[in-house]
Amino acid sequence: MKTHKIELVSNGVPTSFSFTDSSFLVQSSDRAKPKLEVPLKRILWAGITGNVIDVHVLAKKHARLVLVKVEGRASDVGEETTQWVEELMRAAYPGVKPQRRFLVIINPAGGPGKANIIFKRKVEPMLRIAHCTYETIFTEYQRHAVQIGTDIALDKYDAILVVSGDGVLHELFNGFAQHAEPRRAFKIPIAPIPAGSGNGTSLNLIGLEEGQDVSAAALNAIKGRPMPVDLCSVLQNEQRSFSFMTQCVGLMADLDLGTEHLRWMGSNRFVYGFLRGIITRKSYPFSIAIKALESDKAKMLDSLRALRSKSPEELFQDTATDEVVDNTLPPLRYVSDDPEGWITMDEPILYMYAGKGPFVSRDLMQFPVSMPNDGVVDVVVQAATSRVGMLKGMDGAEHGAGYWRNSARYYKAVAYRVKPLKSQGYLSIDGEKFPYEEFRVEVHQGLGTLLSPLGRYAAEFDDAPPDA
Numbered sequence: 001m002k003t004h005k006i007e008l009v010s011n012g013v014p015t016s017f018s019f020t021d022s023s024f025l026v027q028s029s030d031r032a033k034p035k036l037e038v039p040l041k042r043i044l045w046a047g048i049t050g051n052v053i054d055v056h057v058l059a060k061k062h063a064r065l066v067l068v069k070v071e072g073r074a075s076d077v078g079e080e081t082t083q084w085v086e087e088l089m090r091a092a093y094p095g096v097k098p099q100r101r102f103l104v105i106i107n108p109a110g111g112p113g114k115a116n117i118i119f120k121r122k123v124e125p126m127l128r129i130a131h132c133t134y135e136t137i138f139t140e141y142q143r144h145a146v147q148i149g150t151d152i153a154l155d156k157y158d159a160i161l162v163v164s165g166d167g168v169l170h171e172l173f174n175g176f177a178q179h180a181e182p183r184r185a186f187k188i189p190i191a192p193i194p195a196g197s198g199n200g201t202s203l204n205l206i207g208l209e210e211g212q213d214v215s216a217a218a219l220n221a222i223k224g225r226p227m228p229v230d231l232c233s234v235l236q237n238e239q240r241s242f243s244f245m246t247q248c249v250g251l252m253a254d255l256d257l258g259t260e261h262l263r264w265m266g267s268n269r270f271v272y273g274f275l276r277g278i279i280t281r282k283s284y285p286f287s288i289a290i291k292a293l294e295s296d297k298a299k300m301l302d303s304l305r306a307l308r309s310k311s312p313e314e315l316f317q318d319t320a321t322d323e324v325v326d327n328t329l330p331p332l333r334y335v336s337d338d339p340e341g342w343i344t345m346d347e348p349i350l351y352m353y354a355g356k357g358p359f360v361s362r363d364l365m366q367f368p369v370s371m372p373n374d375g376v377v378d379v380v381v382q383a384a385t386s387r388v389g390m391l392k393g394m395d396g397a398e399h400g401a402g403y404w405r406n407s408a409r410y411y412k413a414v415a416y417r418v419k420p421l422k423s424q425g426y427l428s429i430d431g432e433k434f435p436y437e438e439f440r441v442e443v444h445q446g447l448g449t450l451l452s453p454l455g456r457y458a459a460e461f462d463d464a465p466p467d468a
């Protein structure tokens with residue numbers, strides 16, 4: 001591995017600044033321990049002012065990422081020094097153009113209402129250091145982001161930075177669908193900054209450890225690469241809307257939408273609702289039809305392992321395309337008149353949960369083998385099963401422990417239909433309440449775009465089946 005090194009003077013002490021393919025190191029001559037060592041991906045900027053070279057990084061301190069600037073003075077800034085700084089910047093931004101132009105959408109009503117403070121304190125300083133430009137819009141009313149997505153000027157921004165929860169992302173995608181040039185609008189990459197109550201997308205992109213860290217999310221906005229993501233059409237009463245994350249009915253929808261009156265319990269309300277559902281042995285009648293490409297859990301895990309064995313470079317290359325073939329919404333292929341190859345089920349169940357992205361919340365990795373652009377939505381149909389079995393499934397839910405449960409059938413579906421057979425209940429689409437009526441879903445491969453550091457979801461799941 002090649003090391004690029006220059007000798008500078010920092011705080012009066014001779015100090016070497018060096019980088020390899022993967023990390024950046026500052027080493028003073030007066031001590032053995034490095035003054036600073038960070039992965040290259042955490043470098044925001046390197047520049048020269050007069051004869052001072054400064055490098056801005058995100059360093060980990062007490063498990064949090066903080067901005068740190070290191071400076072060194074060159075005795076003479078010649079070609080060698082200039083070249084070193086340019087090479088460091090190139091290595092720090094692989095495959096990415098620095099100095100992005102952002103539209104920043106801030107939802108002052110999202111989650112605990114701190115989106116603006118989060119932006120001012122954590123995100124804005126990083127954007128400035130990384131020499132990015134940005135315009136900010138505050139959402140002023142519910143569904144304002146639908147309008148923003150509908151009207152957005154194409155080619156004006158490199159990405160949209162959303163400081164809120166997942167609700168605003170849902171609105172933006174639905175706005176793009178109504179844009180005069182929808183396919184081009186869907187190509188604008190979105191980067192979420194976790195400032196809502198549900199920040200599943202950040203967890204999916206960045207992982208459990210740093211998915212709630214605003215600085216890690218802002219770094220992804222500055223340096224992440226466009227990753228196509230599948231979106232789902234949801235059809236209900238001839239109305240077409242788009243879902244980027246989850247659709248669910250049964251107990252899990254009750255927990256999401258039917259326990260609002262228990263908000264005072266915080267996240268315990270979900271545990272309480274889940275236990276109550278299990279204890280009362282609730283079951284919900286639906287007629288379900290699924291057009292599945294795969295239903296073998298071991299094979300799905302093999303496919304995930306194959307994906308994870310690829311480097312980010314390979315993954316981004318596999319999916320890179322700037323070309324917009326057709327600028328209209330993708331046609332519907334399955335949900336209306338396609339009689340072939342549907343698995344049907346009519347027995348009462350505990351819940352049906354479908355989605356893209358492993359995490360639906362911090363506590364629940366519902367779709368451990370989900371992939372961003374495999375052209376399918378993962379569908380879990382959980383049978384009404386023994387109480388002991390369900391309680392066991394709660395343990396390790398954040399690591400996907402429920403995946404191998406025999407009573408949880410798991411499908412990779414290109415389309416599915418659900419008809420509630422009772423008049424009352426909840427249907428949650430991306431966490432939003434929809435009419436409790438028949439709905440049909442169809443997947444559109446790679447229609448939307450998110451920024452990602454990896455080119456795949458960041459969740460770690462590699463559990464072999466329990467009896468393997």
Ligand SMILES: Nc1ncnc2c1ncn2[C@@H]1O[C@H](COP(=O)(O)OP(=O)(O)OP(=O)(O)O)[C@@H](O)[C@H]1O
Pocket residue numbers: 107108109110111112139140141142143144164165166167168169171195196197198199
């Ligand atoms: N100025 C505003 N006043 C009221 N609601 C708004 C405003 N701006 C946006 N909203 C609404 O806030 C809702 C919540 O947004 P989002 O999901 O991003 O945050 P959240 O905290 O994760 O969600 P939730 O509060 O639903 O759990 C969205 O439905 C959006 O339409």
